[in-house]
Amino acid sequence: MSLTNENKAAEVINSIMPQEEQPKYVIKDLVSANKLKVYIRIELIDKEAEVDCKEIFDYLTEQGIVYGIREEEIKIFCKEREYSKELIAAIGKEPIDGKDAELIYDFDILNESKFTEDDAGTIDFRNLNNVTNVTKDTVLCHIIPAQEGEDGIDVYGNPISYKKGKNVSFNYGAKTYVSQDELKLLAGADGCVEYKNGKVYVDSVLKVNNVDNNTGNIDFIGSVIINGDVKEGFSVTAKGDIKIRGMVEGAFIKSDGEVVISKGMNGMGKGTIVAKGNITSKYIENATIFTESTVYAEALINSEVIAKDSVMLRGASAAIIGGTTKAENIISAKTIGGKTNPETNIIIDLNRYQEELKAFESKKRLNIKIEKEINEKKSELNEVDEKIDLIENSSLDNENKNAVKRQLLLRKIKLNNDISDLQRQLSEIMPSDNIEDHKIICKGTVFSNTRITIGWMKYRVRQDISYSKIYNDGNDITIVALNPGDIEI
Numbered sequence: 001m002s003l004t005n006e007n008k009a010a011e012v013i014n015s016i017m018p019q020e021e022q023p024k025y026v027i028k029d030l031v032s033a034n035k036l037k038v039y040i041r042i043e044l045i046d047k048e049a050e051v052d053c054k055e056i057f058d059y060l061t062e063q064g065i066v067y068g069i070r071e072e073e074i075k076i077f078c079k080e081r082e083y084s085k086e087l088i089a090a091i092g093k094e095p096i097d098g099k100d101a102e103l104i105y106d107f108d109i110l111n112e113s114k115f116t117e118d119d120a121g122t123i124d125f126r127n128l129n130n131v132t133n134v135t136k137d138t139v140l141c142h143i144i145p146a147q148e149g150e151d152g153i154d155v156y157g158n159p160i161s162y163k164k165g166k167n168v169s170f171n172y173g174a175k176t177y178v179s180q181d182e183l184k185l186l187a188g189a190d191g192c193v194e195y196k197n198g199k200v201y202v203d204s205v206l207k208v209n210n211v212d213n214n215t216g217n218i219d220f221i222g223s224v225i226i227n228g229d230v231k232e233g234f235s236v237t238a239k240g241d242i243k244i245r246g247m248v249e250g251a252f253i254k255s256d257g258e259v260v261i262s263k264g265m266n267g268m269g270k271g272t273i274v275a276k277g278n279i280t281s282k283y284i285e286n287a288t289i290f291t292e293s294t295v296y297a298e299a300l301i302n303s304e305v306i307a308k309d310s311v312m313l314r315g316a317s318a319a320i321i322g323g324t325t326k327a328e329n330i331i332s333a334k335t336i337g338g339k340t341n342p343e344t345n346i347i348i349d350l351n352r353y354q355e356e357l358k359a360f361e362s363k364k365r366l367n368i369k370i371e372k373e374i375n376e377k378k379s380e381l382n383e384v385d386e387k388i389d390l391i392e393n394s395s396l397d398n399e400n401k402n403a404v405k406r407q408l409l410l411r412k413i414k415l416n417n418d419i420s421d422l423q424r425q426l427s428e429i430m431p432s433d434n435i436e437d438h439k440i441i442c443k444g445t446v447f448s449n450t451r452i453t454i455g456w457m458k459y460r461v462r463q464d465i466s467y468s469k470i471y472n473d474g475n476d477i478t479i480v481a482l483n484p485g486d487i488e489i
Helices: 005-016 053-062 071-079 351-392 398-425
Strands: 025-031 037-044 087-091 102-105 139-144 176-178 184-187 191-196 199-203 206-208 218-220 224-226 235-238 242-244 252-255 259-261 265-275 279-281 284-291 295-297 299-301 304-307 311-313 319-321 323-327 330-336 344-348 439-446 450-454 457-460 465-472 477-481
Touching: 025 053, 037 053, 037 398, 053 071, 053 087, 071 087, 139 199, 176 199, 206 218, 224 235, 235 242, 242 252, 259 265, 265 279, 279 284, 284 295, 295 299, 299 311, 299 323, 311 319, 319 323, 319 344, 323 330, 330 344, 344 439, 351 398, 439 450, 450 465, 457 477
Parallel strands: 206 224, 218 235, 224 242, 235 252, 242 259, 252 265, 259 279, 265 284, 279 295, 284 299, 284 304, 295 311, 299 319, 304 323, 311 330, 319 330, 323 344, 330 439, 344 450
Antiparallel strands: 025 037, 037 087, 102 139, 139 184, 176 184, 191 199, 439 465, 450 457, 465 477
């Protein structure tokens, strides 16, 4: 014979809560961690009981709560018998925190290159404005001091100290000094101000006319400016940027920053440039180039070029002729290959894209596991709701009914919290990269005998291609007409 609802309810009561006598109602309070709010909850043991607001006032006094008592709200709460609601019985005065000091830079800390192009499509590689020059005693940055705040008062009448604004200090390097009032950082010498790794310093940049027999090889801890040429067989190594206003012959150039060559490079089959930053040159011929960033030039001729970011050909010719050009994101040019059909290799490396795709798949698998746990918790939550309904619809006395419901509600709250925690663990599973963004942009002609590799797909151009975007769609090499967005690249 099946158990009745009364018997089932009794079993739940016996398993969760022992029977004990209760007063007509119980006043409970909860003080927020910052002691700025007091919450009152009334637990009615006798459903017909009434609570006098004076008893709440007395209760607050007994608890030592003397400031910010909301008398009108408490009276309304008792008059309208809103016992099922949580009452905010007192609110303290929040402190007004002081304002943090601010460090303001008086120069452009980004120092980005700005390319200019005339009506004929020729880029000015001589005036790139990459150096920020300062004279002695120039203000480099200044501090706006921290501002005072105002104390608060907690519900016990105790003062709450405001949080003082944080002070800042100058993180400064060589050839700078702090003013007497400690609010300004100034240049200690003429030179180039730089901002790197959060530090401001002034460099006395190494400047030479040419790199040749008169200077020998250069190995410098800062930036180098060469007003003339770098001759065959010499090397220039710098921790900072290298600016060459002439041309480079068969030389070795290495920089932890950017390399700029105004008149171009003829590597004579042995010249090499290695840089962490961008490499910008009028042209590059018969040379080997590697950068962790982007290559900018008007022409690449019979060279081996590898860029971890992109290769951008600009200007009137904007041509890649012969050799191998490789990048991870974009290769953009007006002309690729030549009318005499020299073999020209264009490669888009998709290794990093494929690694991100694997990480994306891993996140998807993890999400499936978490979603399974969430469903299990939700199933358990439904069981708790069924027990609550069973108790609610039983004819048991209110004393036992309320006690059991209280325990079940606590379990329900925990399950809801567990579900929320699991939902927060769900990873964003939208892929961060799009395979079509790794592409070749041709604003003129790709000549035949050009060999294209994009990831795992290869394509040999047998007939000239004009005004096109070329990419790997995941299944094949796709060639489509340029859109306005591609033209602006």
